[in-house]
Amino acid sequence: MPGKLKAKIVAGRHLPVMDRASDLTDAFVEVKFGNTTFKTDVFPKSLNPQWNSEWFKFEVDDEDLQDEPLQITVLDHDTYSANDAIGKVYIDIDPLLSSEAATVISGWFPIYDTIHGIRGEINVLVKVDLFNDLNRFRQSSCGVRFFCTTSIPLCYRAVVVHGFVEELVVNEDPEYQWIDRIRTPRASNEARQRLISLMSGELQRKIGLKVLEMGGNAVVGYLQCFDLEGESGLVVRAIGTACTLEKLSGGGATNNAQHTANSSPSKDMKEPVFGDECPSNPLSSGPSTPLRAPPFTSFSPSKSYSRQSSSSDTDISLTPKTVLFPARLCLYLSPSSPALSSVAPPISCQTSRPPGSGMAPRSTTPPPSHVAQSEVSMLRKSVSFSEDMLLAASGMGSGGSAGKEAGPLKILLRQQTQTALEQREFPFFTLTSFPQGFLLHVAGVVSARSVKLLDRIHNPDEPETRDAWWEELRQEIKSHARALGCHAVVGYSESTSICEEVCILSASGTAAVLNCRFLQDGCLDVLSEHRCDDSAPPGCGFCHVPYDELNMPFPAQLSPCCCCHRTKVPDVLFTTIDLPTDAQVTGKGCLIQARLCRLKKKSQGEGNATCISNLLPFLEYELHTQLLNKLKLCGMNALFGLCIQISVGENMLVGLASATGVYLSALPSPGGIQIAGKTPNDLTYDQHVSSIQRKINDTIVKNRELYEIHITEVAEDVIGSPIPEPRQRSRLFRSHSESSDELSELDLSHGKKDAFVLEIDDTDAVEDLHSLLTDAPTPPGFYSCNTEIMPGIYNWTSAIQMFTSVRVFRLNNANLTNLGLNKIFNELCENLLKSLYFKLRSMVPCCLCRLNFTVAVPEDELIQVAVTAVAMSFHKDQTQEANKAAQAHSQMKAIAETEEQLQFPLELNAESASPLSPKGSGPQDGSNSHGRAPSVDYSSFADRCSSWIEQLRLRAHTIRRGSIKTSSSPLPEGRSRSLRSTRSFPGSSVSVVKMTPLSFIPGAKIVKYLGIINMFFIRETTSLREEGGVSGFLHAFIAEVFAMVRAHVAALGGNAVVSYSMKECVFMENPNKNQAQCLINVSGDAVIFTRESDQEGHLPQTSHPQPTEDTPP
C-alpha cells in the first residue's frame, strides 16, 4: 500500500538574475510532496547551478501518490529578507504508478512562474517504488491506465469494453475565497493550480476505482473538464470508457499490421493506409453513426408549443423538451402532442435525486409534491430548461418501445445486447472509433442541453447537485437513443458554457447498436460469429437504420442501401464519431461549419435563464439547417465528428457546429437545393431568384469536382439535378421566431424528398443564402476535416505541424442586429481559416485534420475563437498509392518481424542484440546469424535494419534511463564548451517532441504509451503593454504551455504527444489596469514512436543528445 517516491534535483540552467548587484542568483530548491518538504543546499552565485542533490525520499500512501503532484520550487536565497521564489514545476507522477508506462521521469523541466512565465530550467529525476496493495477496501487505483485517445490505443487490444465511467469533484475556487483579497496574485494562482492538480488526481483515482470495480484496467477516451463557476465554485469532472486492454504481443502486432495493409488495397482505397495508425487495433471498424437529417420538420418553438406529432423531428428537431419555468409559476409547458410525456419536473435540477432512481424520471412527471418540496429548499433559482436536438419529444415517450419493435432480423441480437447493456445505468461510450465488428448500426446524433442557475456549492464533499444535473441529462440522452431503437450511445461527450450564474450543460453522442460480445469477454470470435447476422458488407452495415421502417420514431425518408440493396438507409446521416475505417466513401471529405450568433437581452438570474432557454431551440434549429444546407451544397450526405457548441455571453448566444462532411457510398445521393421566392409576380425578383439558383447549382457542381465525388452508378434518384419535381419538394424552413406560426402549416411528413426548398421570403433568408454561398472554398492543395482521418487521402508524409490559433474579436457596434452579428462571426471564422491556409501554404498539399474550434464569449462585446489542429502534408501523386500500399505492406511486415525479434534479445542486452538485427526473418535466426540473409530483398532489408536499429537505440535509451545508478551530473563548463566546439548546433540538446491532436502519427509506429498528460496553467501579468499587449501575452503563454508539455513528455522518455487537445483557454483582460490573466488546460497521451519508413526521422536526434545533457552518464 505505501509507495516510496524518490526525487533528485540535478541542476538548473538559464536561471533569471535575482540579485541585481551581482547579476547572479543563489538558487536552492524545495521539493514537496504532501506535507513533507526537502531542501537542497544553496548553490551560490550561478545562473547554472549544479545541485546534484541526494535522493529525497517520501514514504506515502498510494492514494496520495495518485492525488498529489510532486511540487518543486526553485528559490533565490536571501540572507536578510525572505527568499524569493523563482518558479515552480509540478510533476504528475501518475505515469510511474503503472508498470507498463514510464519507469522514471528524468529531464529538463521549464521552471514556471504564473507571473513571469518560464524562468530557466531544472533537471530532475523521479522514481517510484510501489508495493502491491491487495486490500479490497483500498481507496487507490494505481495501475489503471488512462488514455485521452478516443479509440483503442494502437498497441493494445480490447478484451472487454466495460462501459461508461464518470465522476466529478467540486471545491471552492481559491480565486474567490476571502483570503484572496490579502494574498498576492501569484499565491492565488498557485493555490488554484495546485488545487486543480489535486482535484484531477483525486478524480482520476476515483474513476480508477470504478474501473477496477467493473473489472477493467484502463480508461480510454478519458475526457476531463473544468467548470470555473466563479463564486459558486470549481468543478472538475471527467467521463471515459472503462476497458480491459491487453498489450499486443509481437505476434499481435504482426497481425495487425498485415491486416491493415492487406485490407487497404482490397477495399479499393476506401481505407486509409496509415500503417497501423488506424485508430483501433484489431483493425478498427468504425462506428459510425448516421445521424439522420431528414428533411426538416417541424420545430416547435417554445413559445407556442404547438407541434405536430407527425412531423416531429428528426435529427435535429429542436424541440424543447422540457421547459421549466421558475417555480413560482409552477407552469409546465409541454409539447402539444399528448403522446409526449416528456416533461421534466421544473426545478428538477435542484432536487438531488438519488442516482438510483435516475432512469425513469425524465419522461414522467414527478409528483407535484416533490416539486413543492424542492421549491421550498431551492426557490432561489430554479429555471431549468432542457431541450434535445435529435429527438423529438415523441421519440422520447415511445422510445422504449420503439427499440423493441425493431426489425425482426435484429430483434434477437438486439435483445441479447439489450440485456447486456440494460444492466448499465448509462450504456455510453466516449470512444469515437471502434474495433471492427463492435458497431453494428448507427442511428443518429442524440443530444440534450439544459440551462441551470449556478448556486454556491456548500459542501465540497457532496457534489450531488452537479451530479444530479448531469444525471438528468444522461437519462435524457439515453431515452433519446432508445427512441431511435438503439441501446447505446457512442462518441459521447459533455460540455458546459458558463456566463455569470447561468450555465448551459450539453451532452451529445450518437445512438448506436453495438455488438454485445465486446461488452463481455472474448471479443475475438466476434468477427466470425457475427457475420451471419450482419449480412451487409462491412462498408455499409453501420449505415443501416436500426429502427423499424414502419414504426419510425420520426418521419424519415429511407431508401435501400446503395451498396448492398438489402437494407434501408436514411438519406442523411449525422454522427459524432469518426468515420469508420471500413466505411465506403466516395471522394474526399471537407469541413462543414454552421455559425450563428443570437442577440439576447441582458438580464439576471432566472430571467436570464429563461431567456436563454427560449433562444436555444431556435439556435439549434438554425445551426442544423445551416449544416444541412452546406452539406447539400458540398454534394455530400453524411456528417462525422459533429460537434455543436453553444456559448453564452451576457448579451448574446453563439453557436458553432463543426463536422466533416463525406459522401457515403451507401447513402443515396443528396438532392440539390431549390430556391423559391414568395412573390412570384415580381419579374426582377424572379430573376434574382434564378440567378441565385444558378449560383447554387454551379457551386454544387464545383464542389463535387473539388472533392472528387464522382458518382458512378446512377440510381433512380435524381442525381445532380438540384431541381426536383415539384411534388417531391420538401421544404426546409428557416426558423425565425416571426415565422414560427407558419410552421404548423407545413406537412412534411410524407412524400419523397430530394431537394430542399429555400424560401427567400425575407431579407434574412437572402442574407443567409448569401453567407451560404460566400463560404470560401479551401484553397487548392488544402483539405480540412475535424475528424481523425480524411477520407480519400492515404499517403501522408511524415511532416506534421500542430498549432493553436486564438482570436478575439471586439464588436464595437453597439446596435448590431442578429444578421450583422452573424455576418461578423461568419467572417471571423472564415478569416481565421484563411489565415491558417496562408500560414501553412508551404506544406501544400496538406490536410488540416482535427480542426477543433472553440468559441467563447468572454465579455460583453468580445467573441473568442480558439482553434487547435494539425496540418499533415501528403504526397500528391495518388497513382502511386497502390505501390505505396504494397510497399507499406512489406515494410510493415518487416517491422512486425523485427518487433518479434526484438522481444527477447533486447531485454537482455541491447549491445549483444544488435548484431542479430540484420538478419531477417524469424527470431530463431538469432543464433546462426548468416542464415537467410542473402535471400532478403535488399531494399527492404536495409529498411528493416535501420528501423530495427532505430528501435533498438530507442530501447537502449529507455533502458539506460531505467537504470539510474549513477548520478547525473551535467557536464562541467569546460567540457561542455569543448563539446560544442565546432559549430555543432546543439539543437541536439533538446529532444524533438511531436504533438498531434490525432491518435496516430503518420508513417510512424507507436510502440509505447507512457501515460496521460493533463496540465493546467495559469498565467497572469500586470504589465500587459510591456509584454506586447494581449497578443504578445497570449502568444508567449501558449508557446510556454507547448514547451512544458514537450518537456514533460521528453522527461517520461517519449517523443510525441497524441490525442492532444486544449480543453480550456480562458482569457481575461483589463487593459485599463494593464492586466491580463489566462488559464489553459491541455491534455494528451505521451508516447514513444518509431519511424516506419523514412529513417531520417527524429529518433536519432532525440536520443542522441540525451547522453550529454539529459541522462545520467
Place this chain on the structure above:
Amino acid sequence: MSVELDVFVGNTTIMDQEVYQLWLSGYTVGDAVKVRMDGGVLDGCDASAEVLRSDTMDQFRTFQMCERLLHNPAKLANQLLFQIPPDRQAMLIDRYYAFDDAFVREVLGKKLSKGTKKDLDDVSSKTGILLKSCRRQFDNFKRVFKVVEELKGPLVENIRQHLLLSDRLARDYAAIVFFANHRFETGKKKLQYLTFQDFAFCAGELISHWTVGAMDNQLEDMDVDLDKEFLQDLKELKVLITDKDLLDQHKSLVCTALRSKTKVFAEMEASFKNLSRGLINIAAKLTNTKDVRDLFIDLVEKFIEPCRSDRWVTIDVNLYLTHYINSAHILDTFKHQAVWNSLWDELFKMLTDIQHVTVCFLVKMGMVASGASAAAEGTRATAASSEEPVPVHPTQFTTSISFSFRDMLNVGCRAWPHSGSQAC
C-alpha cells in the same frame, strides 16, 4: 469591430525567411505588409491583406520573442520555449548577426559606447538603413565585443564558438572588435574610398601578425591587443632613416634592384627618402595609442598619396616595397648584428603588412583615380587594371609577393587568413 487578439503558435515554430529579413531590416508591420504584397506573396492565394497583416504581425512577434535568445545564441540551442529545427536556428543566428557594410563602415573604429549609439540616427539617415536595424547591428557589435573581451585564445575562433556564427561572419566580427578595441580612425574623408571589407582584410593581417597571440603563438594568449614589445621594437627601425649611411646604402640597393623594372623609376628614386621616412616614422610612433589610431590615415597621407601623386600604379608600389624590404634585409649592418636578426623578422612582418595594406589601399585608390568608383568590391581588380600601365594583374602580383616574402622571412608561423585573392 476589430480583431483584439490574434495569435498563432505552432509546435514547430513557423518562420518565413523573407519576413525575418524584413523584421531585421527594421520595417514596421505595416511597411512589411506592403513590401510583401508588392513581392507577390498573395499571388495564387485566396487571401486578403488582412490575412497577410495577421501573418506578419504574428511572425514579428515570434521574432521579438526569439530575440532575447538570439542575444545568446548558445541558449537558442537548448532552450525549450521554441521548437526550431537546427538548420533554422543556424539561419536565425546568421541573419541576426549579419550587418550592412554601409552601416559598419560608419561605426568602424568608433568606441562602442552609449554616445555612439545616440548618434545612430545620423548614421541611419546617412546610410538609409532604418534606425531599428542600426540599433540591432550596433548592439550586436557591442555584444560580441563584450563576450570576447575577456576571453583568451584566437579571436575568430572565440567568436565562432561562443556566438555560433559562420566562419565568414566570425572573421568580420573579429575585425570589428579589433577595430573598436584600438579605435582605428576610419572615418576621415581620405579613407572614405575604402570599404569595410578592405579594413576587414587589414584587421585580419594585423591580428595575424601584430598581436600578442600572433607573437607567442599560444592559444592562451589574447588576440585583441597589439603586441607592445613588438611595437617597442619597431622604434629600432629608426636607424634606417637616422643613419645617413644606412639610408643611402638602402636607397642604392633598392634603386639597383628597381632600375629598368618600372616606368616610374625616376620618381621612385627621387622620393625614396621621403617615402622611407614616412614609413619608418609611422612604424616608430606606434607605441603611442593615438598614433595607432591614426595608422591608416597616416599610411594614406605619408605613403599612398605621394605614390599616387607620382602616378605609381599598384604594381610599382608592390615592387618598390618588395625591394625596399629585401634590400634592408641584406644591409650589412643588419647582417652582422645578431641581436637584430630576430628583431628584423618582426620588422619585416610589420612592413609586409604595411605593404599588403598599402597595396590594398592603393588598388582602391587606383579605382578611384580611374573613375570607376561605382565598381563593386569584387571588381576591384578589374577596375585597377583599367588604369593604363598595369602590366600584371594586381591580384596575382600581390599574392606572389606576399608568398615570396614569407619564404624569405620564414614567417611561416601562421597561415594568412586572407589569401591574396581576398586581399585585392
